[in-house]
Amino acid sequence: MVKLVNASDTPIRRHIKIKAEAHPFNPAWEEYFENRLGLQMKESLRGKNKLLFLWYAQEGKCPNCNERITKDTGWNVHYTRRKTDGGKNIVTNLSLLHPNCHRQIHNREKKVAAGSGDTGFMEA
Template sequence: METPIKRHIKIKGEATPYTPGMEIYFERRLDLIWKGKSKKMKTVVQLWKRQGKHCPQCGQPITNQTGWNIHHRIRKVMGGSDELTNLELLHPNCHRQLHSREAGAHRKHL
């Protein structure tokens, strides 16, 4: 009996999910991991249906063609989790814009 090879996505350098600047990297990594697992895709489908198949940022439909990113509502660095209640699907561009706005607001407080 052969054991199937399971590929893992390496974490780059000294990145941690608790470093504020690395959130997008880890959310994209989570996307890749979930896209490769049918059980995890069920979670993506649950999020998609819960949101009415639309992006909560722009209100437009999320499809395979538009793509999606998984976003943590409460940042992991602030104690957020990977539970369904803390996750939402966003279009990749909406996700980048959201993090850019958050980063800009954070810089204003420094």
């Protein structure tokens, strides 16, 4: 049997533009790019398989609070080693966290960076 495919049968998927000032290797934008990665993973079969693999590898638990990750609790993708530090977009460098745990980790990292005394200026 042959079926004629109509253009209206194809779902429209809109591309979400990257914010103009965003840069993937700037630590200030790390959380933004992690959220984009999570959305992209939900859209493709390969991405869904990665998410499922991560969930099984973590035994369905958040590594931060050790509570179950479910559809109701939600999740965020997190880079174990930041891209700014040479981390790659591979399964061994990713983890699933609850949204609140993800914010806590990034806030902790910001406090550590702020407390390091590094102003970003070279001393003469």
